[in-house]
Amino acid sequence: MGDYTKILPVILSGGAGSRLWPLSRQSAAKQFLPLAGSKTMIQDTADRTRGPDFLPPVFICNASHIDLIDEQIDDYGAIIVEPEGRNTGPCAVVAALHALSLDPDALILLAPADHVIERPDVFLDALRRAAPIAADGHHVTFGMTPDHPATGFGYIQQGKTIADGVFEIESFREKPDEVTAKSYLASGNYHWNSGIFLFKPSLLIEEMAALASECAEPARQSYAQAKHQDRVIHLDAQSFAQCKPEPIDIALMERTSKGAVLPCDLGWRDVGSFRAYRDLHAAGEEAVIIGDGYAHDSAGSLIDTDGPLVALIGLENVGVIVRDGRVLVVELDASQDVKEIVNWLKADNRTDKL
Template sequence: MKILPVILSGGAGSRLWPLSRQSAAKQFLALSGDRTMIQDTAARTTGEEFLPPVFICNASHVDLIKDQIDNYGAIIIEPEGRNTGPCAMIAALHGLSLGPDTLVLLAPADHVIDRPEAFLDALRAAAPIAAAGHHVTFGIMPDHAATGFGYIQQGAPLSNGLYEIASFQEKPDEATARDYLASGNYHWNSGIFLLNPSLVIEEMLSLASECSDPARKSYQDAERDGKVIALDPVAFARCKPEPVDIALMERTSKGAVLPCDLGWKDVGSFSAYYELHADGDAPVIKGDGYAHASPNSLIDTDGPLVALVGVENVGVIVRDGRVLVVNLDASQDVKKIVTQLKAENRTDKL
């Protein structure tokens, strides 16, 4: 049994604009250490248990992947973004083409996992359950009542520390999140899955045909040039844009969750970026910056001096002449600026 890492790299990281831009999306940036996030993701899935990683990305990311990843199995090009449901189908088809005993690890390229050995242990525990006929997801054991993540409710126990999935829950309000935390039966949805390709193909064709049928056609009719596979754009455009959580996991009766503590972080906003580097309430400063009496603040500048005085919970980001000033509590709304720039056709700023 081998595990094929399929790394999803289609996102633009719009909530991290202008740090993350079309020419350098967040997964290609070193946000948590010396390596970029996509390099870290690939590095924790190497070894005798793994096949070389496959990347699903848009055309503009192909050269970045080639520059940053030394050994890869394939690069699969999405003609357009259609969410992660079609990606799961494509990943299953490609995994099955490599052998009937292959398992597919579907993982975003932009997550931080501080405990890679615990991640490997989790994969080893989950592999027999996935091989036996379950779609396995990894539930992050919550340490606070987060309202920015979806939750998974665990059901009846299976084996190896895994449970049936009782339900998926959308991002809750604060009171509901506190109830989830107190119950001990709810876990953050990591968006990481270990899948049996044959089972995925069978169930997605049954449960989500509007998403999976065109995805299968786009893979069958793809243009192949060495390790680069360009999905057929006409077929792919017909894919219903659904996340794998809805297309498969919420509809199947064969879902399983493994609660685990991986040191997992989803760096999806500037508040999360601040927390990734925070030491108490001291300001986080990257580049030429000063902060006086400005707790819980963030400076990240590529040149111009930035100084903060007497403010709190503020982020100032400077990249290539673009300046963002944001209340970190509202950092999820940065994508609205990106949407406005797109609407005004100011793509040179993206």
């Protein structure tokens, strides 16, 4: 197996959490909120990757997140600032270039800032198992063991065995309908696509240049021309704007012959909607109440209020969210569409409400 020294956690914090408005807003995106415990989501993400196996974490974010990261994270290596969002493909190239500048033998762990992992010890064990595979020339992703036929996630189909518990990637599948999702679950060969990756930096740069040059070359230029201010690195805006906005899943993982998947059961949750947020706090049908609320005959509902009393009677699967004078009432099965409110507010020039 290939050698590596340490793992560099690169935590992606560019999202605004628009599906969780008004809980998540521009001034406090969801990764900076304590949605799953006493610590914020970004603090939990950083804490999972502390210790002798890891370099201090690096964050990739937009300019509005610099102060929040600095306030919430005690020890970090750098904050890399995106001039605009261009998806995760360019971010991966920038991460690889930065890793090479720190330690040519380090691996990169690319991870979103806003995921819940309830079994961090299992996650660390999975990283230790994946590291020699990545060092030996595979791009490793972590497939989450599905426990229900979810239609809101992409899936990874495992192929031939590479090593014990690590497999070639047979295919990536987009979000399926319920019938297809049930067939995936029954087969035992499909895993949720977590968006967590472990790469060898030099190999990632080489393959991105060959397979996704429209992402890779402008990203390389933006890092080479970046402005450094203490631990903050501002990517060059003109170069970065030329990056093709592709996710790393498409830019690299769906095109490479060197992809690998390590299935694992981490207690993983992507809190991407109010349905997922409600389910994070209760497995049964009882109403979840955070703040001053009351619910009667309202199974599966959610109240989260920062002050005003909210009372709910006879409405099932409904979410009522109150933050700083903003009120959202949503049928939880339609909560993926909350982003449409954010789009409307932007189009109506009401950005003070975001």
